[in-house]
Amino acid sequence: MASDNRTENSDDIVILVHGTYAASQSDQGKSWWQSGSAASEGLNERLPQGVRVAAKGEVFHWSGENSERARIKGAKDLLQHVEQLEQSGRKYHLVGHSHGGSVIWHMLRMATWQKKTLQSLRSWTTVGTPFLHHKTNSLANVATWFNLLLAAIFFKPICAVLYRMGDFMCGGIDPLMYAAERDLEHPSLYEQPMVYFMRLIGQPIHFSADGKGICIGTFDSSRGDSALQFLLCNPEGWLLLFFALLVIFIYFNLAIAFLRPVLESIASLTENRTARSSREAFRTRWLGLWSVEDEAVNGLRATLDISFKIVSRMAPRDRVLFSDKLEVFSAPYYWIVAPIFNTLIRPVLDRMIRFYLVKSAQGNNRPSSEVIQVSCSPWDPKGIGISPSIPKWLDARIINAANASARDTAPKLRRLLALPSFVTGLEQLGSSITGKELVHTSYFDHPETLDLIAMHIGWASGASDWTSACSTHEESLVTWLQEAKACVGVDLDAPPIPDYRRRSSRHLLAGLRQLLRQQAA
Numbered sequence: 478m479a480s481d482n483r484t485e486n487s488d489d490i491v492i493l494v495h496g497t498y499a500a501s502q503s504d505q506g507k508s509w510w511q512s513g514s515a516a517s518e519g520l521n522e523r524l525p526q527g528v529r530v531a532a533k534g535e536v537f538h539w540s541g542e543n544s545e546r547a548r549i550k551g552a553k554d555l556l557q558h559v560e561q562l563e564q565s566g567r568k569y570h571l572v573g574h575s576h577g578g579s580v581i582w583h584m585l586r587m588a589t590w591q592k593k594t595l596q597s598l599r600s601w602t603t604v605g606t607p608f609l610h611h612k613t614n615s616l617a618n619v620a621t622w623f624n625l626l627l628a629a630i631f632f633k634p635i636c637a638v639l640y641r642m643g644d645f646m647c648g649g650i651d652p653l654m655y656a657a658e659r660d661l662e663h664p665s666l667y668e669q670p671m672v673y674f675m676r677l678i679g680q681p682i683h684f685s686a687d688g689k690g691i692c693i694g695t696f697d698s699s700r701g702d703s704a705l706q707f708l709l710c711n712p713e714g715w716l717l718l719f720f721a722l723l724v725i726f727i728y729f730n731l732a733i734a735f736l737r738p739v740l741e742s743i744a745s746l747t748e749n750r751t752a753r754s755s756r757e758a759f760r761t762r763w764l765g766l767w768s769v770e771d772e773a774v775n776g777l778r779a780t781l782d783i784s785f786k787i788v789s790r791m792a793p794r795d796r797v798l799f800s801d802k803l804e805v806f807s808a809p810y811y812w813i814v815a816p817i818f819n820t821l822i823r824p825v826l827d828r829m830i831r832f833y834l835v836k837s838a839q840g841n842n843r844p845s846s847e848v849i850q851v852s853c854s855p856w857d858p859k860g861i862g863i864s865p866s867i868p869k870w871l872d873a874r875i876i877n878a879a880n881a882s883a884r885d886t887a888p889k890l891r892r893l894l895a896l897p898s899f900v901t902g903l904e905q906l907g908s909s910i911t912g913k914e915l916v917h918t919s920y921f922d923h924p925e926t927l928d929l930i931a932m933h934i935g936w937a938s939g940a941s942d943w944t945s946a947c948s949t950h951e952e953s954l955v956t957w958l959q960e961a962k963a964c965v966g967v968d969l970d971a972p973p974i975p976d977y978r979r980r981s982s983r984h985l986l987a988g989l990r991q992l993l994r995q996q997a998a
Contacts, residue, residue: 489528489568489938492537493517496575500541504533509921512536516921523931523948525940539580543840548576552583563597570934571601575773578606582855586748589755600937602764602930605917607774609839610850613745621742624735631732638724738845745846756856760965764933765864767853768872773917777851780835788826791815864964868957871925875916882913924949932958936969
């Protein structure tokens with residue numbers, strides 16, 4: 478079993494990665510991923526000699542926000558975290574719950590793209606992770622080229638301003654040619670944004686009568702005035718410089734707004750190609766644990782088929798109220814506008830609202846990206862044939878325990894809704910929910926889950942008898958683990974689980990401690 482000396486720097490380390498809305502600044506606490514929690518201590522007791530869970534000062538943190546940006550940022554932080562272990566040659570294991578598994582998968586794809594093999598990574602396990610499979614626009618898509626065209630249009634005035642300001646400061650402006658190119662008496666906001674703004678505030682740009690110089694307020698190049706001194710030392714020059722920077726800022730942001738989806742499409746296409754390489758590199762080191770009734774997985778799957786309508790049809794109302802009688806004069810308006818709105822505008826508005834609501838629920842805030850499938854496997858979009866769900870008897874046990882804990886939720890909700898303040902009621906309800914009411918948040922309340930994780934880590938770390946980590950004495954867990962690993966191309970030769978009577982006293986003591994913790998909770 479695990480060594481009593483948990484501070485050995487030579488030990489393999491197990492890094493626990495929490496999911497959405499589970500973040501905390503503290504390394505220690507009651508959450509499953511924090512040092513000292515019942516789950517982390519229970520896992521520690523099961524791990525083989527030379528392997529331990531990350532202690533205080535080694536715990537990994539990320540924001541836990543429900544967004545792709547947050548998950549990708551968390552993956553970058555995790556890659557930096559494990560690179561320190563890679564450099565020291567220290568072996569490690571990753572265990573992620575919910576979108577903590579998504580953070581790990583993002584990290585593995587980043588490592589593949591950056592040509593980092595992560596040789597010290599022995600295993601990675603995901604628990605109840607809903608893997609989001611994205612689709613993006615191809616580079617040949619009409620929308621991609623349309624965005625590129627609009628970005629180029631907005632970049633044009635930026636280049637014009639930079640070119641003219643450079644010429645002006647270097648004294649290279651040819652006034653006659655400049656006047657011939659642009660009508661300075663009627664400047665447009667797009668063609669000559671600086672000239673337009675200067676004229677708007679009463680500081681027009683004009684040329685000297687003989688065509689030998691350019692005048693901007695008190696500046697006259699025909700007198701030999703220094704453009705650089707005018708810009709840096711004259712309030713009128715400061716104004717000109719301010720408007721030049723303002724124009725560049727506004728048009729640059731407009732251009733980026735159309736360029737961003739194109740850049741994200743390229744990045745997503747690259748990630749999709751990288752995912753195939755990541756699968757080959759890390760497939761055999763993966764174990765996925767998930768329940769058929771996991772609320773997070775099934776809820777995200779349900780967002781793919783949402784078809785509700787939000788925008789109401791436009792039609793004359795029944796004349797019930799006194800003021801409704803005046804609507805008789807609006808009948809021609811409904812005859813003309815209503816068919817157009819109901820047929821053309823309403824479906825478009827419905828799709829747009831539904832699109833943004835679904836993306837918000839999925840946490841998909843990546844431009845030009847759409848979730849097309851949700852599965853429990855990082856590389857199988859169909860979610861079948863890759864890894865089985867947890868054993869049926871264990872699944873039923875977790876579901877029944879969640880149902881039993883949820884029975885008290887309805888009476889609590891009924892009492893809290895009766896409070897004068899609805900917001901206060903919701904806050905009290907949130908504080909009274911323990912997480913045991915959901916399958917998704919109660920995996921680690923069951924010792925069999927810890928057994929499966931510990932056996933997988935024991936096998937990956939090279940333990941001769943990794944089945945000894947199964948402190949619940951369930952031989953079916955070993956059989957299931959063999960089947961799950963066979964799905965990813967690994968043939969596990971497991972020694973038989975010793976008879977219960979021949980278990981070590983240390984094993985029995987660990988099981989007793991786990992039982993006492995559950996009763997206390």
